[in-house]
Amino acid sequence: MVKKNEQGYALLTVLLLITLITIVSAVFLSSSISNAKQEKTIDNNQLKVVVAEAGLDYTKVQFLNEFYRKKPELERQAEKMITDFKNSNTTSKTPENFSKMYKNVREKTAVALIAYLKEVNVSTIGSSTFDHNGNFYYDLDRNLKKTDDYVSLVWTNNDNVAIGLRKDGYTVEVSGAILGKMKGDQKNVRLVYEQTFTIPSFDPSNSPVPPNNGNGSLPININNLYPLPEPAKICASQRIDNEICVHYGVDNIKEMKISTVYFPNGFDNEKKGNTAANNSTFFVKKFLMLKNFNNNEKLQMYIDGTLKVLNNFKVNDSLIVVNGDAQIDNNLEIKQGSKVCIAGNLNAGKIKFGDSGHLYLLDIPSNNKFNGSNITKLSSKSEVLKQCLNNSVDTSFTVNWLEPVIDVIYK
Secondary structure: OOOOOOOOHHHHHHHHHHHHHHHHHHHEEEEEHHHHHHHHHHHHHHHHHHHHHHHHHHHHHHHHHHHHHHHHHHHHHHHHHHHHHHHOOOOOHHHHHHHHHHHHHHHHHHHHHHHHOOOOOOOOOOOOOOOOOOOOEEEOOOOOOOOOOOOEEEEEOOOOEEEEOOOOOOOOEEEEEEEEEEEEEEEEEEEEEEEEEEEOOOOOHHOOOOOOOOOOOOOOOOOOOOOOOOOOOOOOOEEEEEEEOOOOOOOOEEEOOOEEEEEEEEEEEEEEEEEEEEEEEEEEEEEEEEEEEEEEEEEEEEEEEEEEEEEOOEEEOOOOEEEOEEEEEEEEEEEEEEEEEEEEEEEEEEEEEEEEEEEEEEEHHOOEEEEEEEOOEEEHHHHHHHHHHHOOOOOOHOOOOOOEEEEEEOO
């Protein structure tokens, strides 16, 4: 029998196995490298999103800070325009003219806000806090084109942030785009944002007066008359000058000027002589008791309770609202365009008017002795109070601003 040589077949088999293993290993290795590259690409894209969002937050905060810094000034400007209208002798004070005036004030306030926001200089320096080499950073997109229809449109920060006024005349929009970048990579993440600031209505008649609830409390939104929360600052004793504060006691104040003062526990100054007050606002709960209140002017006084004055109560260019009874032992003088609304019984010695002063009373038998062209009687508490609230509330404490909002589109 002849024995065959099988060594050649064995060698060929080994070579084939080695080749197969090499091919399979190469495939797995290539797949692993590809997966690693894909994961790195995904990680890089995520980091570009992160830095773009950081840039968006930075940009947004710059305009928010400017808005909150300038909001008190905007309110003062609006208040002055409203006051000038009320004190004007050239314009008829009809409801239609009041409505036009409030609309005009709202639109002018929007224009003023645009002027303030235009001065914001948003830095375009990128952030390098996301890695040690500063490979990831953000920048403002300089190729932003606004196609929306605005009443007016201005550009700021090297023409890459747009500030526009919407057609409604009171919505201000700041818009732009942030790029999340990586060094050496031409593909950027782009975030388009629109930051909206809405100027509120300064017209108090836009807050309707609900019907009387019958329990003696003010038949309107109490937050408009006694804003909460109360200020944290405690009023200085005896003399209050240019403050916004709360007075928890019930006496020991002689003079108030250019201030807004809260009296949550009432105020009793019957034994302290004359109470002097000018250019100020009072929010009083429960009761207000005074000895003399003479020749005080430019006041806003809201009393959720009773008013009692031992001698005279004289006001100039003021607004007095009483949700309860009022007793004035001597003279009640309403002068220089002042309005007094008493939603209860009035007991007064004499009533004197001057320069278009007016008194609004509840039409009840106890008030029948008070009549005249300067006195209007109404059938319900809500109607009485409404006369002093509509078109007459100080804008500095009735303005309810909407919080700015921002919309973001990821591209």
